Amino acid sequence: MVYQEYPPIPALRPWLDCVWTCRVQTGATPLTHQVLPDNCIDILCQDQHDASFAVGMMTAPIAVVSQGLVQTVAARFKPGAAARFFRLPLCELNDGRAGLQQLWGRDLAARLDDALWSDPLSNMQRIAILQDYLLLRLRAGPPLAPAGVAIHAIAAIEGAQGLVRVEGLARQLGVSRQHLAQQFRQQVGISPKLFARICRFRAASLGVKGLAAQPDWAQVALKYGYFDQSHLIHDFQDFAHSSPEAWLAGRRA
Structure with missing residues (x-):
């Protein structure tokens, strides 16, 4: 497994802790690794059909099982920042996941998946694409309110x-x-x-x-x-x- 974190672009730094990529390639035996609660919410986009989703706040560890080749491009929100991008009570995501089609609409989620995976791109190119879509979502929202x-x-x-x-x-x-x-x-x-x-x-x-x-x-x-x-x-x-x-x-x- 090759996992790497990158700093977000300046416009997203108030909202994102980091962007990250992960590449897993296994043989016949699946790879399992444990993820612990970290007080963050992530968006993950994977190179599989309809595999873009948000992972909510975790209150217990989860075991992630990967088999074959799995590529992931993702963004990790700072605590409290994801609400701006999803516009729903974040408690509805706790210990679960929700597809971006559900959260952002079918059209936007499909365009993101197509932009990320239809052509062979570098990690940095895919990270740039994901951040472009996050900026679209951010700017489509209501005016920013003072911190609560x-x-x-x-x-x-x-x-x-x-x-x-x-x-x-x-x-x-x-x-x-x-x-x-x-x-x-x-x-x-x-x-x-x-x-x-x-x-x-x-x-x-x-x-x-x-x-x-x-x-x-x-x-x-x-x-x-x-x-x-x-x-x-x-x-x-x-x-x-x-x-x-x-x-x-x-x-x-």
Whole structure:
């Protein structure tokens, strides 16, 4: 599997975390790899019939199975940004996928697929095409509104690596906890509490993956703000379906 990320064009940087490509080629045996929740929504366009779709917010890991040759060109939205491009409550996409024909209409989705795959193109050419269509979608929308409470909450949660109390955050933003949760579900997809848990889990999992030595898990829990090691284990079970030790061993294998 060859996976590569690229920075988005300047006009899309407020909306996209990155654009990326992936090429998988297997023999008779399928390739399976695990994808963990990352608080992002992606658009994927693959070189197969009607294989352009959005993947919603994930609250659990998924196993992606590939067989034969599969080429993917994709865009990863920043948290809270995808609502501008899909115009539906993002909670409707949670732990699932929706075809671009459903989200953008049959004509636009078909034109994108044809532009991407009807001719042999380089990765950079296909990335440029996908971003052109995202710009079309962005500019066809209503005038931009000032950032709402959900966007401000995202920045606060990410800045603290998930170590925030939602009630205190809502008070800081001048809204009720219920209003913040409602706005978050519509514009992000999940609750602010779950978003914060995934932020903290990602910080911990990325941190230990970069260690050369076997980590002291009690110290890891302390460093990333867990009440104790059992709470760290609980998050690994929820978001990686594995113990921390087994997950790290699998990444190092």
